[in-house]
Ligand SMILES: [Zn+2]
C-alpha cells in the first residue's frame with residue numbers, strides 16, 4: 001500500500017494513525033463545546049493551585065520545612081517577645097548565686113579556711129565572676145555584624161529572599177532579628193541577640209566561664225550541700241514526729257510535708273524548731289545554690305563542649321548542619337568534603353580567640369579583652385594568620 005507522501009506504511013500503523021486523528025477530532029469537538037471564558041477560568045484556578053506547591057527544586061526537606069513553618073513561626077514570636085524575660089532570668093539567677101556566695105559562703109570561708117585556701121577561693125571566685133559578667137555584657141551588647149544593605153563590591157554567594165540583599169559567605173538570615181547576620185551561629189534567647197561574627201567569642205567565653213563558675217560552686221559546695229540537706233532532713237523529721245506523721249522521700253527537699261494529721265489524728269501546733277529562721281534560710285540557700293549550679297554545669301557544660309568541637313572544626317552551628325549534608329552527598333560520589341573555613345585544629349582556636357602571640361593566651365583569653373575578631377566577616381578567602389605570626 002502506498003501512502004499519500006509516497007512512503008510505505010504498515011497496515012497497523014495506518015489504523016493507529018486514523019484512530020489518533022479521530023480522537024483528536026473528538027477532543028477538539030468537546031473542547032469547543034466548553035465556553036472559552038470558563039476554560040480560561042479553570043486554567044487560571046489550576047495555575048493558582050499549582051503555584052502553591054510547585055517548585056522545580058522541591059524535595060523532602062522543603063516539604064518538611066513547609067509543614068513545620070507554623071512551629072518555627074511560633075518559636076520565633078515567643079523568642080522575640082520573651083527575649084528580655086530570658087535575659088532577666090540569667091541576671092536574676094546569677095545574682096542570686098553571687099548573693100548566696102557573698103552572704104552565706106564567704107563569711108564561712110573567712111572563718112574556717114586556712115589562709116592558702118582563703119586566698120584561692122577569693123581570687124578564683126572573683127576572677128571567674130568578672131569573666132562571666134564581662135563576656136555576658138559584651139555578648140548581649142555587641143552587634144553580631146550585618147551585611148551591607150547598599151550595593152558593594154563584596155563577593156556574595158546568594159541573595160537573601162527575605163532582605164533582598166546579597167548574602168556574603170557564611171551569613172544567614174535570622175527570622176527573629178529579621179535581618180541577615182555575618183557568620184551566623186544561632187539566635188541565642190539567653191542573650192536576646194544573635195551570635196555572629198563580632199560576638200561569637202564573647203558568647204563562647206561566657207558559656208565557658210559560666211560552666212567553670214557553676215562547676216566551682218558545685219564542687220566546692222558539695223560538703224555544705226550534704227550537711228544542709230541532712231540538717232533540713234532531720235528538721236523535717238522532728239517536725240513531722242511532733243505532728244505524728246511519718247515522713248520520707250524527696251518531698252523533704254522541696255518542702256512537701258503533710259501539714260495535717262493522718263488517720264484521724266488532730267492537727268497540732270508545731271513547737272519552736274531547734275534551728276532559727278536564719279539557720280533554715282542558710283541551709284535552704286545552700287541547697288538551692290548547689291542544685292542550680294550542678295544542673296547548669298551539666299546542661300551548659302554539654303553545650304560548651306559542643307561549641308568547642310565546632311570551633312575546633314572551624315564551623316558554626318548552621319554550617320555543621322550544611323557541611324554534614326554536603327559531606328554525605330559527596331561521600332555517595334566517593335569524594336571527601338573539606339571545610340574551606342577550617343585552618344587546622346589549633347589555628348582555628350587561635351583565629352577564634354585572636355591569638356597572635358603566646359602572651360595573648362593570657363591577655364585575650366584568660367583576661368577580659370575587647371579586641372575585634374579577624375576580618376570584616378564579609379570575605380573569607382584570605383588566610384587570617386601568617387605562618388610566622390604563630391609561634392605558639
Ligand atoms: Zn536576610
Ligand SMILES: [Zn+2]
Pocket residue numbers: 174175176177178186187188193194195
Ligand atoms: Zn537573631
